[in-house]
Each structure stands twice: as structure tokens, then as C-alpha cells.
Amino acid sequence: xxxxxxxxxxxxxxxxxxxxxxxxxxxxxxxxxxxxxxxxxxxxxxxxxxxxxxxxxxxxxxxxxxxxxxxxxxxxxxxxxxxxxxxxxxxxxxxxxxxxxxxxxxxxxxxxxxxxxxxxxxxxxxxxxxxxxxxxxxxxxxxxxxxxxxxxxxxxxxxxxxxxxxxxxxxxxxxxxxxxxxxxxxxxxxxxxxxxxxxxxxxxxxxxxxxxxxxxxxxxxxxxxxxxxxxxxxxxxxxxxxxxxxxxxxxxxxxxxxxxxxxxxxxxxxxxxxxxxxxxxxxxxxxxxxxxxxxxxxxxxxxxxx
Numbered sequence: 001x002x003x004x005x006x007x008x009x010x011x012x013x014x015x016x017x018x019x020x021x022x023x024x025x026x027x028x029x030x031x032x033x034x035x036x037x038x039x040x041x042x043x044x045x046x047x048x049x050x051x052x053x054x055x056x057x058x059x060x061x062x063x064x065x066x067x068x069x070x071x072x073x074x075x076x077x078x079x080x081x082x083x084x085x086x087x088x089x090x091x092x093x094x095x096x097x098x099x100x101x102x103x104x105x106x107x108x109x110x111x112x113x114x115x116x117x118x119x120x121x122x123x124x125x126x127x128x129x130x131x132x133x134x135x136x137x138x139x140x141x142x143x144x145x146x147x148x149x150x151x152x153x154x155x156x157x158x159x160x161x162x163x164x165x166x167x168x169x170x171x172x173x174x175x176x177x178x179x180x181x182x183x184x185x186x187x188x189x190x191x192x193x194x195x196x197x198x199x200x201x202x203x204x205x206x207x208x209x210x211x212x213x214x215x216x217x218x219x220x221x222x223x224x225x226x227x228x229x230x231x232x233x234x235x236x237x238x239x240x241x242x243x244x245x246x247x248x249x250x251x252x253x254x255x256x257x258x259x260x261x262x263x264x265x266x267x268x269x270x271x272x273x274x275x276x277x278x279x280x281x282x283x284x285x286x287x288x289x290x291x292x293x294x295x296x297x298x299x300x301x302x303x304x305x306x
Contacts, residue, residue: 004029011135019089021135027115030083031107034073041068041178043104047079056102060120061182064104065154065192067162068174075103080121091140094119094126104129104153108161114138116161118153120146129153131160154192169206172199177220184221189269200271211281214272215288222258222296227303255296259289 004025011021031038034046043061045053053076066072075083077100085092095101104118114133121127127149128142141156143149167175176198183189195201203213266272277285 008135014135016135017137019086019092020132020137023085023089023092024115024132024135026083027105027117027132028107028113031071031073031105031115034105035071038071038073040071041066041174043072043074045074045076047076049076053077053102056120056122058186059150060104062186062188062191063150063153064106064157065194066106066157066178067164068167068171068178069109069163070157070161071107071109073105075101075105077101077121079103092117092130094128095121095124099123106157106161108163114161116157118149120149120153122146129156131156158194167197169199172197172205173220176200176217177224180217180221183269183271184265187269189271209284210272211277211284211288214266215292218259218262219292219296221262222255223299225258226255226296226300251300252293252297255300256293259293259296 008021008025011024012018034044037046038044043057043064043066045057049057057074057076060074064072080101080103081097083101083103084097100121100123101119102121104116104120106116106118108114112134114131116129116131118129119127124146126142127146128140129149130140131138138160141152143152175194179191179193179198180200182191193201197205199206199208200210200213200217203209206213206216208216267274
């Protein structure tokens with residue numbers, strides 16, 4: 001028996017509403033199909049975006065805060081309009097099928113997967129969220145407008161899907177870097193996030209200080225860019241220059257340019273106020289800049305830029 005069909009049958013045998021059981025199974029099947037595209041903790045488009053899709057995707061990226069374990073798919077109309085609730089489940093229909101749909105699917109992996117389906121198209125009759133687990137509809141969240149949807153969506157995600165406990169350093173690292181990449185992509189730092197779980201905003205969680213945390217963020221971001229690691233929120237890697245045969249001096253200059261560019265963006269986005277640095281922090285900034293530059297250059301000498 002098909003594993004999804006078997007799970008659906010089990011849910012129904014346990015007394016779940018067949019409509020919600022079949023719908024959750026269908027949503028999980030879609031997420032399995034997207035799995036090769038998804039990056040934990042990131043909102044990822046699962047289909048190439050048209051120009052008119054970009055503002056809507058950017059709104060979602062700004063407003064939706066994900067813990068590092070969550071898988072999140074952004075579905076533009078080319079995909080979203082093919083995903084329609086069962087005819088019998090009218091309460092799950094949020095938009096006229098003839099109108100362009102924009103959907104979110106967010107999956108919390110685990111023994112009992114929990115999945116959120118959201119509709120927030122400008123043309124939606126009822127923008128809102130539906131949450132399922134073990135074939136049961138746990139709750140509907142209806143909003144009077146998509147603006148209210150966008151202002152409330154992260155609260156719902158935090159309450160019903162977030163993993164809050166036992167974050168390790170790697171989770172805080174991934175969460176903070178994803179936040180920074182969102183800021184760079186959107187050109188603003190006012191994206192929703194949890195400061196207590198960000199090593200940049202709360203350096204003490206990794207037993208650090210704000211200067212070291214800043215350069216750790218710079219180090220990780222430049223590494224992703226120059227070693228060709230293109231992520232859903234870091235497309236700069238694809239445009240990095242070919243430097244495998246570059247002399248050490250040129251490689252150092254390239255790395256320095258990348259660091260200075262990021263520091264300029266940090267200043268322009270007002271992510272940190274450099275004027276508040278003490279004399280000791282100013283000296284630490286200079287020392288850490290030099291150390292990070294040398295570390296990155298050494299890394300790239302050992303593993304040339306892709």
C-alpha cells in the first residue's frame with residue numbers, strides 16, 4: 001500500500017474526519033515533492049517567480065519567522081492554483097479557483113508532523129491559515145484582510161509550529177544567518193525575528209560579545225558567497241567571480257571587498273550603530289577585521305572559490 005494512503009486510512013480508522021485526513025495527506029505529498037528545493041528555516045519559492053510575484057514573496061519573507069527546523073514553501077499561482085481542497089471541505093476554500101492564489105506550506109517534521117497551509121493572495125475571499133496534525137484539523141485562523149494576515153502570521157507560527165527549547169549552537173547559527181540574508185535581500189532590517197535566539201542580537205548565547213558576533217556573521221556570509229554555496233536567500237554565490245587561479249594578493253583583495261561591502265550594508269541598514277563603540281571595541285573591531293580577513297583568505301586558498 002502507498003505509505004501516504006496507508007497513513008490516511010489509519011487516521012480515518014482512528015476517527016479523523018476523512019476530509020481533513022485526505023487534505024493533510026495531499027499537503028504532505030506536495031511537501032515531499034518540494035523537498036529537494038527546501039532549506040530548513042528558510043521560506044523558499046518552489047516555482048520560478050514572475051515579476052508580479054516578487055512583492056508578495058518579499059512581504060512573506062519579511063513577516064514570517066521560522067525556527068531552524070521548519071520547512072516552508074512559497075507557492076505562486078503556477079503551483080498554488082493546482083492545490084485545491086476537497087469539494088466537500090468548503091471551510092478550507094479561501095479563494096475563487098479562477099483567481100491567482102498565493103499559498104504558504106510550513107511543515108514541522110517529526111514523528112507527528114504538523115503542517116500549516118495559508119492563503120494570502122490579494123484576491124483571497126478569506127485570507128487565513130489552517131493547521132493539521134495526524135489527519136485532524138487543529139484550527140482555522142481567518143483574517144479580515146491580508147494585511148492583518150501578514151501582521152499575525154508569525155504569532156501563529158510561533159505558537160503552533162516553532163521549536164522553542166534545546167536550541168544548540170548550530171541552530172542559533174542557522175537562525176541568525178537566515179535573518180541576516182533576509183535583511184540583505186529585502187534591503188531593510190525590520191524583519192520579524194526572535195532576538196533572544198539570535199547570536200548577533202544576544203551574543204551571550206554563544207558566550208561572545210557584539211564585535212566577535214558581528215565578524216562571525218560576516219565570516220559565515222562571505223564563506224557562503226565565495227565558496228559557491230547558493231541558498232534560497234543567498235543568490236550572490238551564483239555570481240561570484242572565478243578565482244581558483246587568482247594570486248594570493250588578489251584573493252585577499254576580493255575577500256576584503258566582500259567584507260567591506262557587508263559592513264557597509266550593516267551600517268546602511270542600521271543593523272548596528274558603530275558610533276556607540278567604545279575605544280576598546282574600536283580596537284577589537286580592527287583586530288577582528290584583520291583576523292577574519294586572514295582566516296577567510298586561508299580557507300579559500302585551501303578550497304578555491306567555485
